Amino acid sequence: MKSDNRLWRTLHVLLHMHQSQEPMTSQAIGQMLNTNPVVVRRTMAGLRERHYVQSEKGHGGGWRLTRKLEDITLLEVYEALGSPTLFAMGEADDSQGCLVEAAVNQALAEVMDQARQLLLARFASISLAEIDADFEVLKELRGC
Amino acid sequence: MKSDNRLWRTLHVLLHMHQSQEPMTSQAIGQMLNTNPVVVRRTMAGLRERHYVQSEKGHGGGWRLTRKLEDITLLEVYEALGSPTLFAMGEADDSQGCLVEAAVNQALAEVMDQARQLLLARFASISLAEIDADFEVLKELRGC
DNA sequence: CTCTTATGTACTTTTTATTGTTACATAATA
DNA sequence: TATTATGTAACAATAAAAAGTACATAAGAG
DSSP: OOOBOHHHHHHHHHHHHHHOSSOBOHHHHHHHHTSOHHHHHHHHHHHHHTTSEEEEOSTTOEEEEOSOGGGOBHHHHHHHTTOOOOBSBOOOOOTTOOHHHHHHHHHHHHHHHHHHHHHHHHHHHOBHHHHHHHHHHHHHHHTO | OOOBOHHHHHHHHHHHHHHOSSOBOHHHHHHHHTSOHHHHHHHHHHHHHTTSEEEEOSTTOEEEEOSOGGGOBHHHHHHHTTOOOOBSBOOOOOTTOOHHHHHHHHHHHHHHHHHHHHHHHHHHHOBHHHHHHHHHHHHHHHTO
């Protein structure tokens, strides 16, 4: 299965937007991510709705951050993307009403749910500013 | 994305095999899971390799449990299926060597890894016997 | 023995989710 | 008003997973 990397890409873009003074066009972002401008617009739409970014039309237009990195958590970005499916595995539909199947579903649902909660709680605890700080450290290390 | 439900299906089958005195044919299992016998054989192949089940050819043949439910954990079944991908989301390949991307990958890898470890640890802590016990409780409740 | 019923597996087809593309509308600026 | 952006619906292409086909092998029934 090819995994959904919109969260990774979106964070990548947001941090670059933070660095950049001018608005970034979908075109430019698409080139950076090696994808199509329309795909970029689609992905950013959810972030615009929540006012994490704004888009401007016409000359000199493009995408611009409207919040501080400290005030955006991973969870917020994840949710702005429509809370994409976390797990690649999921239950079979117990159409048959089989009790064995029901017991299996119950047991696994519990475990999966714990993992989901941990993941989302960690997402909520990390702001984009922290990732940006990691980036600054990397930059120092490699001396660029 | 349509999620992989082999783990669910396989547990379902193993518990039924435990109930059944005679070996279950791939045909019968396929009917139960609403799928093809060949799909069943493919899925069970990993379990056979690890001697959780055995298969017999010819008349009266089929699949049979060769271990006690207490002695099989969810983790073992998961691994017998080839340790399928857990998460539906994964990192973008940082072909460009961008440090921002590297920082994002690093931060998210850490979080995802914690969730993975929790999930697998829980899998290791649950035996099929426990799920079977849940099933017995459900059976009591519904009085079948 | 040989017929039937099973599994084993390589190969092929189908399905489906995602991604990418095109087309055209809208808006802002030079 | 020409150009450069975004916005979005509709459509096409792609690729990964699952399902199915065909045929080989093996075991037991008669």
